[in-house]
Amino acid sequence: MSSETKTGGVLRALLESGVRITAQRKLVASIMDEERSHPDADEIYRRARTIDPRISLSTVYRTLALLKSAGLVQDHRFDEEHAHFEPVVDKPGHQHIICRGCGDIMEFQLNLDAAQRAAVEDATGFRFVSERIEVMGVCERCRNEDS
Amino acid sequence: MSSETKTGGVLRALLESGVRITAQRKLVASIMDEERSHPDADEIYRRARTIDPRISLSTVYRTLALLKSAGLVQDHRFDEEHAHFEPVVDKPGHQHIICRGCGDIMEFQLNLDAAQRAAVEDATGFRFVSERIEVMGVCERCRNEDS
DNA sequence: ATCTTTGCAAAAACTTTGCACCCTG
DNA sequence: CAGGGTGCAAAGTTTTTGCAAAGAT
Numbered sequence: 559m560s561s562e563t564k565t566g567g568v569l570r571a572l573l574e575s576g577v578r579i580t581a582q583r584k585l586v587a588s589i590m591d592e593e594r595s596h597p598d599a600d601e602i603y604r605r606a607r608t609i610d611p612r613i614s615l616s617t618v619y620r621t622l623a624l625l626k627s628a629g630l631v632q633d634h635r636f637d638e639e640h641a642h643f644e645p646v647v648d649k650p651g652h653q654h655i656i657c658r659g660c661g662d663i664m665e666f667q668l669n670l671d672a673a674q675r676a677a678v679e680d681a682t683g684f685r686f687v688s689e690r691i692e693v694m695g696v697c698e699r700c701r702n703e704d705s
Numbered sequence: 706m707s708s709e710t711k712t713g714g715v716l717r718a719l720l721e722s723g724v725r726i727t728a729q730r731k732l733v734a735s736i737m738d739e740e741r742s743h744p745d746a747d748e749i750y751r752r753a754r755t756i757d758p759r760i761s762l763s764t765v766y767r768t769l770a771l772l773k774s775a776g777l778v779q780d781h782r783f784d785e786e787h788a789h790f791e792p793v794v795d796k797p798g799h800q801h802i803i804c805r806g807c808g809d810i811m812e813f814q815l816n817l818d819a820a821q822r823a824a825v826e827d828a829t830g831f832r833f834v835s836e837r838i839e840v841m842g843v844c845e846r847c848r849n850e851d852s
Numbered sequence: 853a854t855c856t857t858t859g860c861a862a863a864a865a866c867t868t869t870g871c872a873c874c875c876t877g
Numbered sequence: 878c879a880g881g882g883t884g885c886a887a888a889g890t891t892t893t894t895g896c897a898a899a900g901a902t
Binding site for chain 2: 633634635636637638639641655657658664665666667668670674677678679681682683684685686687688689690691692693694695696697698701
């Protein structure tokens with residue numbers, strides 16, 4: 559079910575998780591549910607403030623940590639100095655492509671195939687657990703704008 | 706020669722690059738040349754101090770930035786809060802696998818194949834530029850130790 | 853009522869910067 | 878000797894933590 563619903567369930571899962579429910583936690587969870595972009599903590603904080611101007615950045619961080627340990631959100635560093643957050647997507651092979659021009663992030667699905675996994679295991683002696691593929695690219699808009 | 710020498714050329718390339726040569730820059734470059742691990746700035750700093758106890762952490766950062774902009778070293782965040790550095794390896798498809806148990810990092814070579822690149826372009830509308838593949842795994846030692 | 857969560861401010865971790873002095877070229 | 882590089886300390890970023898007040902169950 560809900561095969562095209564991206565998630566929409568961070569808030570619902572939070573409510574069902576048994577943790578104490580507060581307005582701030584519901585707010586952060588609902589922001590994550592609306593997310594199509596991959597906001598960083600400060601962006602989530604700014605969005606939250608438009609609804610509850612008294613929420614603090616610490617609470618945003620604490621709630622994101624809570625949601626993360628509950629497996630409801632993930633963070634990514636994208637080789638930058640700060641983290642970006644997104645709701646956990648149940649689809650396997652959920653990867654990211656980042657535009658070199660404008661930094662826009664888009665998602666796509668891809669996994670290494672069995673032969674590639676085996677090659678990694680053979681080459682390293684490690685057991686393969688999971689992969690994260692981060693692609694650098696150029697989005698259509700940037701392709702048309704510069705050069 | 707040096708088919709297993711990873712790079713060895715950071716210092717040499719630095720000397721040939723035309724920038725001002727200082728003892729500190731040579732030291733940091735030579736540390737990067739000896740690297741088999743993927744040290745963070747503090748680890749590089751600590752190694753440098755064993756040779757020149759008066760070198761400063763700022764200089765290590767400044768030199769790493771210099772080497773990076775010269776294309777001689779790369780940094781990676783590995784989804785942690787701080788950067789790890791390594792000499793640039795000219796081999797394409799130079800990727801990393803990180804042990805879930807001990808954090809050990811190993812390298813392997815892999816690129817997405819043409820069909821996978823095309824699939825990414827089709828799905829996103831972005832032009833493919835490059836990929837970074839980060840694999841989570843379990844190294845042999847950790848596999849034997851726990852569980 | 854109790855025990856957790858919040859907000860604030862301070863600290864911590866990592867990295868960058870200002871400035872006077874030093875060294876390379 | 879001139880101009881850039883270094884060391885030190887201070888400031889900047891991003892994230893975490895201590896504590897008293899506020900809130901949830």
